[in-house]
Amino acid sequence: MSIYLDNAATTATKPEVLEAMLPYFTQVYGNPSSIHRTGRDARRAVERAREQVAAALNADKGEIYFTAGGSESDNWAIKGTAFAHRAKGNHIITTQIEHHAVLHTCQWLERQGFEVTYLPVDADGLVDPADVERAITDKTILVSVMMANNEIGTIEPIAEIARIARAHGVLMHTDAVQAVGAVEVDVRALGVDMLSLSGHKFYGPKGVGALYVRRGVKLDTYMHGGAQERGRRAGTEYLPGIVGLGKAIELATADIAGHAARLTAMRDRLIDGILKEIPYARLNGHRTRRLPGNVNVSIEYIEGEALLLRLDLAGIEGSSGSACTSGSLDPSHVLLAIGLPHEIAHGSLRLTLGDYNTEADVDATLAALPEIVRTLRDMSPMYQDMLEGALK
């Protein structure tokens, strides 16, 4: 059995979630739009899941729309706002560290005549709310800032940014895909107009998510077709997925403080252990304002993919922001945005803890990693040069 430390990529579906989903494949398989009993039973299940999502976010049921995941929610929120408010302006503000679901959407909008400001972040990955305020013009129609970063785990000051956006009459969207189920997410307290979430990041199924749209917010349709989701998002509902999403968000938010405390303790032990045992290593992301399960370190003089492969051979599964894992020549845009030089960004390692990890997993990782790093450094000409340079 391998030790899975890639919970930011995706999580295992909880058995309780799967159990809740199963009847909706074979027994209650109706189309929620159908008028007969099987259809009505299906409809009831969709609406129950909507209530579960709304309750978890402190939203109203009528403000929740189901989608095919985080990417669709981000696309819809941003493109939908852009085209619905084009008469008012063509300017969008986002950040340099967003997920590609936001960044590539914004880049596409630029090709459609919109203007986008990509705000920088500080060395910890934090967006400065004052930068947001300075970037707002009379043409600005949307601010989109992620709630928590998927690579370095930094949690952004969304409530503060949303207050600024609202004061200027600008809509505010947040990609909370990594935040929901990890930290408290209350749409009223945050003051956001739109919020994206995705089921598979909190032990629900893949391919299903939701977009919160505050009542009264004008948003163009993204998925055209039938009258599902009150006419705003077409397509026969992914019934078992939606049921699973509802169950998963209920479980994930039942004891968020206890859950976060448990992961935070393991996370800190892992961070402290790595920094203590491995010289020339640094933590990426904010030390405390970070996701409970996120560890991201740069280990100098070695390359991330080689490190991942060695860890995998030792039965430990993580991820990296190195170029050679992304298939491009550039390392992660997030690591470059926090100011890491290319060679240090190439040596990044992300280990993300989840509900199924144990203290024993942390022990095993701390036992295996230093030896792997030593082997790779012994092979590294950069490490050799550094040691020789230090001797001179």
Next chain:
Amino acid sequence: MYSEKVMDHFSNPRNVGEIEDASGVGTVGNAKCGDIMRIFLKIENDVIVDVKFKTFGCGAAIATSSMATEMVKGKTVEEALKITNQAVAEALDGLPPVKMHCSLLAEEALKAAIEDYQKKQQAQKEAAQAD
């Protein structure tokens, strides 16, 4: 995504290390693009009698370094110069297309080490003539 041969050479790389009194040393690549390779050659009577490498890079970079050093051992300088990155990749049962650029480094490092050797030979010859 990697063949068994690549994984074998990645997890048990052959010829890792340095040669103290190397006849030629070549370093190519840069940390910016993610891979750096250094090859040390020991050459006697134009034959490569020993070879070692150090590589900072991904799985493909390490595996191709290992395979390239295996392939040149015992070869003459002239034969070694004919080794291409395609040949190294083939000997590893192939590499994913996005990783072919990583294998180029092995070929370039080898050529750089041979060039270094030839320069040193030339310098020695000139020094001998000057005496």
